[in-house]
Each structure stands twice: as structure tokens, then as C-alpha cells.
Amino acid sequence: MDLSELTALLTPEGLRLLDATPPIESADDVARAVSRLRKNGHSPDLVSAVVGQARLRVRGRAKFGDFAERMLFTRAGLEQSTRLSLAARHAARFRDAGFERVADLGCGIGGDALGLAALGLRVQAVDADEVTAAIAAYNLAPFGEDVEVRHDTAEASDLSSVDAVWLDPARRTAGHTETKRTRPEDWSPSLDWVFDLARRMPVGVKLGPGLDRDLIPDDVEAQWVSADGSTVELVLWSGALARGGVRRAALVIRGETAHELTAGADAEDEPARDLAAYLHEPDGAVIRARLIGDVARSLEAGMLDEHIAYLTSDAPLTSPFVSSFRVREVLPADVKDLSKALRERGIGRLEIKKRGVDVDPAALRTRLKLSGAESATLFMTRIGSRRTAILADRV
Structure with a gap:
């Protein structure tokens, strides 16, 4: 979605039209919807925005359940967003540590900020992309003054009024549709900046599960998370967000059930043996x-x-x-x-x-x-x- 499409969509007419559009699940559904909306005299920008959002809302159910029916997305934002059930677990870390005000730097479409706000935390959400920040503001609007969304970079953000930070560095090229993975040295903000911040205040950092382990600082908790058979993320926790004595953790989620294995260091392997029963x-x-x-x-x-x-x-x-x-x-x-x-x-x-x-x-x-x-x-x-x-x- 580009800015012209978003501008056309964020009007009373555009939002009513989106809510009245039935779910779009296939290419045939797309063709029929475009034909019908153009025949009714709607502008190309509005038609593109409505049809695109109706299809993304269908895809968004896998991560956001029924909440997807009132959210806005970009294609890249949806793919990179945290599923709501995991966002709630992230948010619980901040709540259980006694924090009340959290900055979400690199908030994307607002998935993790939704989890934070839903637990009663005040959130300062920041994204460097103008369209993505506007979509996050729409998605987080039901929380009113408890959430402030800013179009800004993580590095330029004023953190003097927050207790802790949630960070999701941009690890792919910029864009709202097709994006490519980048190297750690090209992430925004850089890992050096992130780790410097983590030494100064409590921080949770969402990263890809395949991160080179040599890059992980010794003084953080590294928690790998799998959901329904797929390893989906690595979260590094610093300061009061890290659990005492825990440096390695594996959180395994199957449906509504979660199990976690924790340790103070890598576990020593057992010896090899012959194939058994x-x-x-x-x-x-x-x-x-x-x-x-x-x-x-x-x-x-x-x-x-x-x-x-x-x-x-x-x-x-x-x-x-x-x-x-x-x-x-x-x-x-x-x-x-x-x-x-x-x-x-x-x-x-x-x-x-x-x-x-x-x-x-x-x-x-x-x-x-x-x-x-x-x-x-x-x-x-x-x-x-x-x-x-x-x-x-x-x-």
C-alpha cells in the first residue's frame, strides 16, 4: 500500500466500503471485487486499497484471529508482525517486571504494541516508515491516550519517559510488499546500537531464530520460541526483563499449551549410542x-x-x-x-x-x-x- 491508497482508504467512505466488502480469499475473488467496485464508480486508489486490505484481513486471521477484521495491514508488515498470542507473552514480561511505560521501537503495524496496551501498559510506538506508522496508529486507536504512535527512527526517539523498551530492528529491505533479508550490519537500528541500549536499560529484542550465536552478548537471556512446530523468533532480554540465572531458554508452544526449558548456559550433549527402539x-x-x-x-x-x-x-x-x-x-x-x-x-x-x-x-x-x-x-x-x-x- 502506498500513501495515495492509504489516504483514499482513511476516510469515512473508504472505511465503510472496506467493512462492507466480503472476505477475499482467491485471485477470482480479487477480480470480481475490483470489477464491482470500479463499476460502482470508486477511484482506482480506493479500489486497490479496499481489495488489498480485504485480502490481507483474511490472511491476518492466522496471527490476529478475530482482531484482524478491524485492522489494517501492509503485506510486508503482516508477514513480519508478531502473532498476537506471542505478543501477549512478550507484554507479560514487562508487566511482571513492574514496568508501566514501554517504548515499542520499530512497531510495524502494531502487533506487539497491541499486546502491551491490552495488558494496561502505556506505549510509545515508533516506526520509521510513514505509511506503516499511520497503519499502526489506526490499529492502536482503540487504546486512546494509553498509546502514542510516532513517525520517527528508533535512534531519534526520546526514551526519557519510558521504563523499558521493546525493539524489533528492521532486518529486511524497506517496502510494503516484497522485501529481502539484510545482513546484521545493515539492520535499522544496528545491533551495536541495540546492544548499547540494552546495557543502559531493560530491553526486549525480537530477532530471527537463526542469528549467529557469536553476536549474542554474554549478559542477556536468549529465548528461542517455536509455535506449532516452526521456530519463529529469538528474543534477547536484558536488565530486569531477564530472569535470574537464565541465559538459554526454549519456549515451545502448541496451540494454547506452552512448555519452556531454561538453563544458565548451553547444555552438554549426551554421548552417541546405537539406534534403539x-x-x-x-x-x-x-x-x-x-x-x-x-x-x-x-x-x-x-x-x-x-x-x-x-x-x-x-x-x-x-x-x-x-x-x-x-x-x-x-x-x-x-x-x-x-x-x-x-x-x-x-x-x-x-x-x-x-x-x-x-x-x-x-x-x-x-x-x-x-x-x-x-x-x-x-x-x-x-x-x-x-x-x-x-x-x-x-x-
Whole structure:
């Protein structure tokens, strides 16, 4: 969305038209809506804005639920925003630490600011992009004077009136639609600026989960977060926002349920052992936090290979921090022999997981020519120098 489209939309007529437009879920819906609105005499800018927002509101349900029906978005802003359930968890950190006034620097469309304001905190929300800041102001308007939205940079913001800061540095190129990832040295604000601020006051910093761990300061809590199987973010907490004695944390969320593993440092791995009756795949947040060893000890498990993040155990123990599988057998890793073995077992539906080997699961599935009514999970991995195919069933 550009400024001319936003200007056309932010009028009584534009907003009424948007609210009256039914959900747009497909390209055919887009074509029909554009044709109808243009036929009714609406300007190209207004039609583009209304149709674009109606479609983004449908996509926004995944992150914002019913709230999406009254929000405005940019495509890039929606993709980069924090889902509301996670924003509420972030906000709880600030509330539980006793803070009342929080600056949200790089607020985007306002996802985290929504979480902060919903818990009764006063929020100073700042974004360097004019259109994004205007959309955040619209989304946060129901909170009245408790939220102030400014079009400004993080570096220029006056923080004298706030207790703590939430920061989401811009890690992609500027724009409202297609954007590209940038290097840490090109982020806005820079990591050096962010970490300097974190040394001076309590700060929460949202970053990508794949951040180079060597960049993480020693005096912060690093919390990796996964939601419904995807590792979605790394949050660094400083000052009173960091928990005492915690430097590594893995927060695993499945639906409405959350489990967390914490430690004062990276966990020491368990030794490798032979494949046993059960195979366990640690959650991505656990792997990123390097807490696999703690999970292994809770499962009475060992590493399948000292360099591969799979665990194996004799006992049928499981954990919220792993996906567990009962091992059927080891099959030939050669594609032709593997295909024959799977057909002999009547396996037509196959979940393929791989780690430590150069395998494209989609291409492999095609080459296997599966046939049959049975289902299973296939692990393509490496044990030592040997490629290994392990057939298993989810527990």
C-alpha cells in the first residue's frame, strides 16, 4: 500500500466500503471485487486499497484471529508482525517486571504494541516508515491516550519517559510488499546500537531464530520460541526483563499449551549410542538454544550421532520438547532398494524427514513411487559416515 491508497482508504467512505466488502480469499475473488467496485464508480486508489486490505484481513486471521477484521495491514508488515498470542507473552514480561511505560521501537503495524496496551501498559510506538506508522496508529486507536504512535527512527526517539523498551530492528529491505533479508550490519537500528541500549536499560529484542550465536552478548537471556512446530523468533532480554540465572531458554508452544526449558548456559550433549527402539526429534527451539543434552537426559536417551540432532532411547518416554517415533527398522538408503522395500510394506503415505544428508524430500518422494494403504515416517540421516534410512511411526 502506498500513501495515495492509504489516504483514499482513511476516510469515512473508504472505511465503510472496506467493512462492507466480503472476505477475499482467491485471485477470482480479487477480480470480481475490483470489477464491482470500479463499476460502482470508486477511484482506482480506493479500489486497490479496499481489495488489498480485504485480502490481507483474511490472511491476518492466522496471527490476529478475530482482531484482524478491524485492522489494517501492509503485506510486508503482516508477514513480519508478531502473532498476537506471542505478543501477549512478550507484554507479560514487562508487566511482571513492574514496568508501566514501554517504548515499542520499530512497531510495524502494531502487533506487539497491541499486546502491551491490552495488558494496561502505556506505549510509545515508533516506526520509521510513514505509511506503516499511520497503519499502526489506526490499529492502536482503540487504546486512546494509553498509546502514542510516532513517525520517527528508533535512534531519534526520546526514551526519557519510558521504563523499558521493546525493539524489533528492521532486518529486511524497506517496502510494503516484497522485501529481502539484510545482513546484521545493515539492520535499522544496528545491533551495536541495540546492544548499547540494552546495557543502559531493560530491553526486549525480537530477532530471527537463526542469528549467529557469536553476536549474542554474554549478559542477556536468549529465548528461542517455536509455535506449532516452526521456530519463529529469538528474543534477547536484558536488565530486569531477564530472569535470574537464565541465559538459554526454549519456549515451545502448541496451540494454547506452552512448555519452556531454561538453563544458565548451553547444555552438554549426551554421548552417541546405537539406534534403539525409539527415535526423538528435538524441537527447533531446543536445538537453537543448544539444550538437547538436557532433553536427552530426561528421556534417558543418547545422540544418534554426535553431530546430528536426533536422539534415540530404549524407554518409551517422550517430552513436549521432542517429537517421538517408534522405530520399525533400518532400510536400504539406496533409492531403488528403498523404493522396493516401501512398496513391499504397502506404504503409500510417507512423511520424510532428513538431517545431515543432501536430500530433497519432495524429489525423493517422487522417485520412491509409493503405493499402498499404509503410512509411516522415514528418516534420512547419517550415522558416522554412513547414510541411513530409518522407518518409524509417530508415538
